[in-house]
Amino acid sequence: MHGFANPARFLRLARSLTMPLLMAGLVITGASLVWGLLGAPAEKLQGDSVRILFVHVPAAWLGMGGWTAIAVASLTELVWRHPLAGIGARAIALPGAVFSALCLITGSLWGRPAWGTWWVWDGRLTSMLVLLFLYLAYLALADAANRDGAGQSRIPAIFGLVGAANIPIIHYSVLWWNSLHQPPSISMGKSAMAPEFLWGLLAATLGFSLLFGAVVLMRMRAILADQQAEARLRRRAMEAADA
């Protein structure tokens, strides 16, 4: 893991991966969404609104997966002082927030025809909304820590770890409390979903995940380039002051 602690080595890898991840993500996501709109059949009970599945579930997966990755990066930063872990966590925060928001909006658009309401304050929807607020708070904290200097990055890392407590709450909320939201259709090695939905959903999730990975690499490259430019300008200013 510490092999990639060297930013130059990481940047070489990131440059070679960004475009392939982006292109593969665009092709797979595009194909799976076309399948969701035109190829997948209407469902017996939910009718055509079931097609929202192909956008909603990948967004939910990436919203939750994003925070799980922030928690892992935060732990790596706090325990092993890995120099890229904090940068990785910061790079994940905005795409995680965007996909959490997309999950809530598309869920609401699905809820209206399926449940007869845009929103209910039940465990699943409320804990997902809490996740969006956690992302927004993390973005504000990371921005403040960045302005105050690198030593303050422990605060967002601790927040990233504490906020991970919400992830199992989101996952198990539909089992712990009464909810309009259905329980999980896919668990380890089992699926209650018909194959024509399952394979399309897996492809959409893979496509959106590749796009998420490309966006995280772009944002890490941007943070590293900003840091390198700042360091160079500071060094030059100090040399000018000494002369």
Added chain:
Amino acid sequence: MREGLDHWQFVYAAYAVGVIGTLLLISQSWAAMRRAEARRERSRES
């Protein structure tokens, strides 16, 4: 009582929100990366 809602309107809206949101995120991240890398190059040259 079941409402006679047209499900396709909701499907199109969800797909539009998902696609536009994802494309905006990609464009903003790409632009931020290019801007930061150009700034680094300028700091190297000056």
